[in-house]
Amino acid sequence: MILLSAIVAGMVVGLLVSWRTKTTWQPPSFKYGWLVVAGFIPQFLAFFLPATRSFFPDWLAAASLVGTQVILLAFCLLNRRLPGILLIIIGLGLNLIVILANGGFMPLPLETAANWLPNEIFNQLESGRRIGSGSKDVLLPMNKIILPWLADRFYPPKGFPYQFVFSLGDVLIAAGTFWLLVKSALPAKPIVEESHA
């Protein structure tokens, strides 16, 4: 859900910019939009929809995650000329690399989970297993994670109203999304004609 807040923030700032500059907000136009739908539906069924996700065995959920991220990466590459998409490509690429390197799920270091989760929840988790059927994360000790800096190892300070863990890739995806929306609201640069004086 935290990534959706990047969309909301981008929309709010985009609206403010277009109001301030008195320009019409031109939404970015994506090509090959069907790839996003094709890339999202298997993930929706495997991770987001409570009625279906429990039917997915881990191997099939991992395959859905990797397969759909490849499709989404292809979509981003086909739309690479849009502002911010390059950041999304790098973020998605980093997430995909660490997921592939660690068996098909995003690794969550035990040490991070111990600090981030309340004790009673942490004690119910098992190393080497997914932390829930609605999560893309697998719990692993730090020394067993390949590319640990790309894992879900960051979390907001204690007391922050919304607690979550995220990766470097997630930060880049959120930044790219925000920039895509804000840049669309900025007035286009005027074409400066060369003077032949």
Add this chain to the structure above:
Amino acid sequence: MKNSLNMFATRINPTHVKFVFMLVMLAMLVLGAGAPTDNGSVGH
């Protein structure tokens, strides 16, 4: 009622529709590309 529906329909232009589609696509993209986890999805 019919009048207000007509009024609403005439106010929707292709840019609005394009904008909504773009937002839905962007939401699907970021949810699919990202892998953050909140503590609500732990253990379920």
